[in-house]
Amino acid sequence: MTDDPITTDVLVIGSGIAGLAAALAAAREGDDVTLATKATRPEGSSSWWAQGGIAVSRDTPEEFKEDIMAASDGTADPDAVDVLVENANGAVEDVLLDTLDIDFDHNGSDHDFTREAAHSEDRILHVDASTGKHIHVPFLNYIDDHDSVEILDDTAALELIRHEGRVHGAMLESDGAVDPYFAGSVVLATGGIGDLYPRTTNPDNTTGDGIGMAALAGADVEGMEYVQFHPTACVREGGERDGDVAFLVSEAVRGEGGLLRNGKGERFMPDYHADAELAPRDVVARAVKAEREATGEVTLDVSPLNFVEEFPDLADNCEEYGIDWTEGIPVAPAEHFLCGGISVDDRGRTTLDRLYAVGECSRTGVHGANRLASTSLLEGLVWGLRAGEDAAGAEPEPIEAPELLERDPDLPDRFARDKFQRLTRVMDENVGVERDPADLQRAMAVLRRLKGEVDAYVRTRTSRSLYELRHASVTALLIARHAAENEESVGTHNLVDASEEPPESTAD
Numbered sequence: 001m002t003d004d005p006i007t008t009d010v011l012v013i014g015s016g017i018a019g020l021a022a023a024l025a026a027a028r029e030g031d032d033v034t035l036a037t038k039a040t041r042p043e044g045s046s047s048w049w050a051q052g053g054i055a056v057s058r059d060t061p062e063e064f065k066e067d068i069m070a071a072s073d074g075t076a077d078p079d080a081v082d083v084l085v086e087n088a089n090g091a092v093e094d095v096l097l098d099t100l101d102i103d104f105d106h107n108g109s110d111h112d113f114t115r116e117a118a119h120s121e122d123r124i125l126h127v128d129a130s131t132g133k134h135i136h137v138p139f140l141n142y143i144d145d146h147d148s149v150e151i152l153d154d155t156a157a158l159e160l161i162r163h164e165g166r167v168h169g170a171m172l173e174s175d176g177a178v179d180p181y182f183a184g185s186v187v188l189a190t191g192g193i194g195d196l197y198p199r200t201t202n203p204d205n206t207t208g209d210g211i212g213m214a215a216l217a218g219a220d221v222e223g224m225e226y227v228q229f230h231p232t233a234c235v236r237e238g239g240e241r242d243g244d245v246a247f248l249v250s251e252a253v254r255g256e257g258g259l260l261r262n263g264k265g266e267r268f269m270p271d272y273h274a275d276a277e278l279a280p281r282d283v284v285a286r287a288v289k290a291e292r293e294a295t296g297e298v299t300l301d302v303s304p305l306n307f308v309e310e311f312p313d314l315a316d317n318c319e320e321y322g323i324d325w326t327e328g329i330p331v332a333p334a335e336h337f338l339c340g341g342i343s344v345d346d347r348g349r350t351t352l353d354r355l356y357a358v359g360e361c362s363r364t365g366v367h368g369a370n371r372l373a374s375t376s377l378l379e380g381l382v383w384g385l386r387a388g389e390d391a392a393g394a395e396p397e398p399i400e401a402p403e404l405l406e407r408d409p410d411l412p413d414r415f416a417r418d419k420f421q422r423l424t425r426v427m428d429e430n431v432g433v434e435r436d437p438a439d440l441q442r443a444m445a446v447l448r449r450l451k452g453e454v455d456a457y458v459r460t461r462t463s464r465s466l467y468e469l470r471h472a473s474v475t476a477l478l479i480a481r482h483a484a485e486n487e488e489s490v491g492t493h494n495l496v497d498a499s500e501e502p503p504e505s506t507a508d
C-alpha cells in the first residue's frame with residue numbers, strides 16, 4: 001500500500017433515522033464517525049417520508065408491548081419488544097425533544113397523541129401528517145454540524161471489507177471513484193427494499209444494499225418473507241410513469257370514513273372483513289389487489305369526509321399529480337416495509353464481528369411477521385443509539401482491500417436497467433401480496449439465473465447501478481427462498497394455491 005489508508009473509528013452507512021442515531025451515539029462516546037449516504041437530498045431516505053408519527057409508551061410499556069405482539073400475530077420476539085418499549089420514552093425525550101427540540105403537535109399544554117390502527121391507546125407523537133421530515137431534517141442538520149461526524153453524501157457503499165469473520169470497513173464509491181474506508185466498526189443503516197417491486201412507497205434507489213452486502217459477507221439474515229404492502233398507494237394515471245406510485249394515502253383517511261370502491265363503483269370491503277375499510281393492512285391489500293384484477297381499478301372515495309380541511313397535504317398532492325379527488329383517488333397495494341433483515345441482537349450486533357445493523361435493514365425481532373404502525377422510526381432511533389454506543393471504541397485495522405475491477409459506466413448501467421425490470425416483474429408476479437408455492441419455486445430459478453449474470457458482470461466491471469442490482473438480486477433471492485421455505489401463512493406472508501379456483505373473498 002503506497003498511500004495512507006483512509007480510516008475512521010465508526011463508519012455508518014445510511015442517513016435515515018437509524019444511521020443518524022448511531023452516528024450521534026458513537027460521537028457522544030468520543031469517536032470520530034464517517035457517515036456515508038448515497039442520498040443527495042433528505043428525501044432520499046424513507047425516514048423523511050414517514051407520515052403518521054412515532055409511537056411512545058403511555059401509561060405502561062406493557063400495553064404498548066401487547067399491541068405490538070398482537071399486530072405481529074404473536075410472532076414478534078418478546079425480549080426485543082421489551083427493549084423497544086422500555087427505551088422508547090427515554091430515546092424520544094433525549095434525542096427528539098431535548099437535543100433536537102422537535103415541536104410535535106400539541107393539544108393544550110400536553111402533546112397531541114394520536115391513535116392508529118391496532119393501537120389500543122393514543123400514543124403517537126406527530127407533526128401534522130408529515131412527521132418524518134420534521135424529525136429528519138433537524139436531525140440531519142444537527143449531525144452535519146457535529147465536530148466529530150463527517151457526512152459523505154452521494155457516496156455509496158459497494159462491498160464490505162471482511163477478513164475471517166471480522167468486518168474492517170467498506171468500499172465506498174463517489175463520483176465513479178472507489179476507495180476502501182477502514183473502520184473500527186461498521187454500522188449498516190441502509191433502509192428497505194422498495195425498488196425490488198414495481199410499486200413502492202419508498203424513495204428511489206431503495207435496493208436492499210445493506211442486506212445484500214451483509215449476506216454476501218456471510219452475516220445471517222432472518223424473516224425475509226415478511227414484506228409489508230401498503231393497501232392504498234395512490235397510482236399515477238397516464239404518461240410515461242403510468243401505474244407508478246405518486247404518494248401514500250395514509251390509513252387515517254380510511255379511519256376518518258374514506259370508502260374503497262371497485263371499477264364498477266361498488267364498495268367491496270364489507271365482503272372481505274367485518275371491519276371493512278378498517279381491517280388489517282394485509283387483508284385490505286389482498287382485497288384491493290383482487291378487485292383491481294377483477295374490475296380494472298380501485299378508488300378511495302373521500303366524499304364522506306371533509307378532505308381538504310382534514311388532509312390538506314394529501315389534497316395538495318392530488319393537485320400536484322393532476323388527480324381529481326372528487327372522482328375518487330386511484331389506489332393500489334405497494335411495497336412499504338420489510339419486517340425481516342440482517343439478524344441482530346439487542347445492541348444491533350450482527351453475526352459478524354464489528355458489523356452492526358440498525359433500522360429497516362435489520363431484523364431485531366420487534367416486527368415478527370407484521371409491523372404495528374408507527375414503530376419503525378422508534379425502532380431505528382432506539383437501536384441506532386444502542387448500536388452506536390456499542391460500536392464505539394474499536395481501533396480501525398487496515399487490511400488488504402478487495403480489488404474492484406475496471407469501470408465501464410455505460411454498459412453496466414444499461415444492463416442494470418434491463419435486469420432490474422426483469423427482477424421487479426418476477427417479484428411482483430410471484431413474491432407479492434399473495435404467493436403460490438409453485439410460483440415461488442419458479443421465481444427462485446429466475447432470480448438465481450439473474451444473480452449469476454450479475455455476478456459475472458461484477459467480476460469485470462464496477463459501477464454503482466451494477467452493485468445496486470447485485471444487492472437487489474441477492475436480497476430478492478433471499479425473500480423468495482425464505483417465502484418458499486415457510487409453509488405457514490402468517491402476518492404479511494400469505495400463501496395461496498393458484499391451481500385452485502380463486503376464492504370469492506380473501507377475508508380472514
Ligand SMILES: Cc1cc2nc3c(=O)[nH]c(=O)nc-3n(C[C@H](O)[C@H](O)[C@H](O)COP(=O)(O)OP(=O)(O)OC[C@H]3O[C@@H](n4cnc5c(N)ncnc54)[C@H](O)[C@@H]3O)c2cc1C
Nearest residue numbers: 014015016018038046047051052053157191359360376377
Ligand atoms: C411513505 C412512508 C410513510 C411511513 N410512515 C411511517 C410512520 O408514520 N411511522 C413510522 O414509524 N414509520 C413509517 N414508515 C417507515 C419508516 O419511515 C422507515 O421504516 C424508517 O424511516 C427506516 O429508517 P432507516 O434509517 O432504517 O432507513 P432510511 O430512512 O430509508 O434511510 C436509509 C439510508 O441509507 C442510504 N443507503 C442505502 N444504501 C446505501 C449504500 N449502499 N451506501 C450508502 N448509503 C446507502 C439511503 O440513501 C438512506 O439515506 C414510513 C415509510 C414510508 C416509505
